[in-house]
Amino acid sequence: MSKAWFTCMAKHSASAVPSVSVLTRLRFRHLQLLDILGRTRNLRIAAEQMHITQPAATKILGDTEAILGARLFERLPREMRPTELGTFALRYAGAAVADLGKFVNELDALRMGGHGHLTVGAISASAAGVVAEAMRDILRERPLLRIRLVEQSSDQLVVWLEERKIDIMVGRLTEPHHQALFDFEKLSLEPVWVVCGKRHPLLGLARPEVADLAGWPWILYPPATAIRHLFEETVAAAGIRSLVGMVETPSIFSALALLQTTDMLSLQPRAAVEKYVDEGLLGRLDVPIRRTMPHYGIVTRKNELLSEPMQAFISILRSVAEKSHA
Numbered sequence: 001m002s003k004a005w006f007t008c009m010a011k012h013s014a015s016a017v018p019s020v021s022v023l024t025r026l027r028f029r030h031l032q033l034l035d036i037l038g039r040t041r042n043l044r045i046a047a048e049q050m051h052i053t054q055p056a057a058t059k060i061l062g063d064t065e066a067i068l069g070a071r072l073f074e075r076l077p078r079e080m081r082p083t084e085l086g087t088f089a090l091r092y093a094g095a096a097v098a099d100l101g102k103f104v105n106e107l108d109a110l111r112m113g114g115h116g117h118l119t120v121g122a123i124s125a126s127a128a129g130v131v132a133e134a135m136r137d138i139l140r141e142r143p144l145l146r147i148r149l150v151e152q153s154s155d156q157l158v159v160w161l162e163e164r165k166i167d168i169m170v171g172r173l174t175e176p177h178h179q180a181l182f183d184f185e186k187l188s189l190e191p192v193w194v195v196c197g198k199r200h201p202l203l204g205l206a207r208p209e210v211a212d213l214a215g216w217p218w219i220l221y222p223p224a225t226a227i228r229h230l231f232e233e234t235v236a237a238a239g240i241r242s243l244v245g246m247v248e249t250p251s252i253f254s255a256l257a258l259l260q261t262t263d264m265l266s267l268q269p270r271a272a273v274e275k276y277v278d279e280g281l282l283g284r285l286d287v288p289i290r291r292t293m294p295h296y297g298i299v300t301r302k303n304e305l306l307s308e309p310m311q312a313f314i315s316i317l318r319s320v321a322e323k324s325h326a
Contacts, residue, residue, distance in 0.1 A: 029060060030064040035097045120148070188321050197263065200265075214238075216263060218264060221249075237290060256276065
């Protein structure tokens with residue numbers, strides 16, 4: 001780009017851009033390009049995904065930076081790297097694009113005679129228990145409601161909730177600053193079990209201790225999760241300094257497959273594995289765990305008007321959780 005353009009941009013950046021000017025000039029294609037460019041870091045690929053030419057994409061980006069009065073990307077030989085202001089703008093561009101996509105999907109569902117759309121993110125224990133039961137109940141009331149369930153660890157779910165990729169989350173807040181972004185309503189405590197394959201040699205021990213588990217490989221949840229923190233506290237208290245081996249995964253299905261085909265051990269939410277233990281597909285090692293997991297609950301974005309399907313689902317979640325404690 002020309003020196004004159006950069007001089008113009010510097011003048012724009014030096015003074016505040018009136019918000020009314022931004023709102024009247026910013027278009028969806030500006031946000032769409034930012035969203036794609038933030039994910040690809042490549043202007044050519046972004047242009048291809050928008051079905052426009054690269055010069056057209058360059059012009060849209062230049063117009064966006066002029067409208068916002070800020071340089072959003074560093075033009076490097078191999079990538080487009082977001083500036084600090086660019087990273088801030090990308091977060092909102094992604095949320096706006098996701099919101100419009102959700103609007104179009106819900107509008108299409110309603111036009112075709114449906115009853116709305118709901119995307120729920122849940123940790124494995126809640127997905128196996130209260131969330132599954134709540135989904136069953138709400139579909140009895142609203143058989144045409146479209147529900148998408150995403151199962152993942154809490155640290156990833158809060159990212160998706162902030163990015164508006166999910167509507168509601170059932171899990172935990174993993175960082176102190178999340179309290180400023182989200183509302184949290186307790187649902188239930190979460191007991192945990194140490195589980196293994198049904199023929200694991202440790203099942204022959206009458207009263208296994210945590211120290212007895214040191215010589216076996218483990219299947220663990222990712223480091224930022226509450227259950228991983230509990231595991232690390234437990235092994236540290238038992239004087240275990242290192243593990244034989246480990247596999248990290250947030251997927252209960254991958255963990256179940258490994259447990260049934262290897263001699264690995266895993267600390268899992270009881271709600272996620274109790275059925276498999278009862279049916280003889282897994283074994284449980286009754287070792288002393290220092291404490292239970294903290295409460296998981298309903299997590300929503302602060303200061304946001306909840307859709308009618310979200311309100312109905314939250315009401316059912318509360319009812320299901322109350323029944324399980326009765």
